[in-house]
Amino acid sequence: MIFWILLLFILTSSFSGSFVVNVTQSSYQAEENHNITLEWTFTTNTQRSSNVFHTLCRLFTDVRVSVLFHIHEGVEVPESQDEQFAGRVQWDKDVLREGRLRLHVSRLRTADSGLYLCDMRTRDGKKSGQCHLNVTAERDRPKHEKRVLGQGTDSSQTESRAQPESLGWFVLYCVLGLKAAVLVLLTLDLYIVKKISTRQNQTNSIQNEAELLSL
Secondary structure, three states: OHHHHHHHHHHHHHHHHHOOEEEOOOEEEEEOOOOEEEEEEEOOOOOOOHHHOEEEEEEEOOOOEEEEEEEEOOEEOHHHOOHHHOOOEEEOOOOOOOOEEEEEEOOOOHHHOEEEEEEEEEOOEEEEEEEEEEEEOHHHOOHHHHHHHOHHHHHHHHHHHHHHHHHHHHHHHHHHHHHHHHHHHHHHHHHHHHHHHHHHHHHHHHHHHHHHHHO
């Protein structure tokens, strides 16, 4: 009797030790209203059906514990999901047989930050894997990062502002050019008038001298 108990204990330990759960990334950084994909991997037996797979993924914060995702015997249980994640979590069913649990969380909120723990169980054993997610708000991002991320919008706005300024300078240069041209024309006109007047005076002087000599 003791022999069979020891044998059962050894077999159970070996099966449990062969089942491993890992996370593809231990820490995630995301921004509010963006999307993210969380992924866990686990050892699987391709000869067994995926309907023996069970998992319960939860979010742990300083305030509360929320259910992110729940699968029972290979079937999703949406009613177990916390209201915080309702309608925002999608999963890839096709990769579950490959030993991958991939969850897509959309429209992230700052309240989604915390520790994500997935308890997984199959006939080969039961293990858990965890990862951290930090979701930052738009207003919490440093100003220099905002300028970099919004560079396209800022440059277009700068370009739109530069166009009226360039047009203003162009008009100013045109006005100044016209004024300079008018001044040149006036100066030239005065010079011509003065030249003609000088010649007329010289002609009159010559005529007067001729008349005096004729007398």
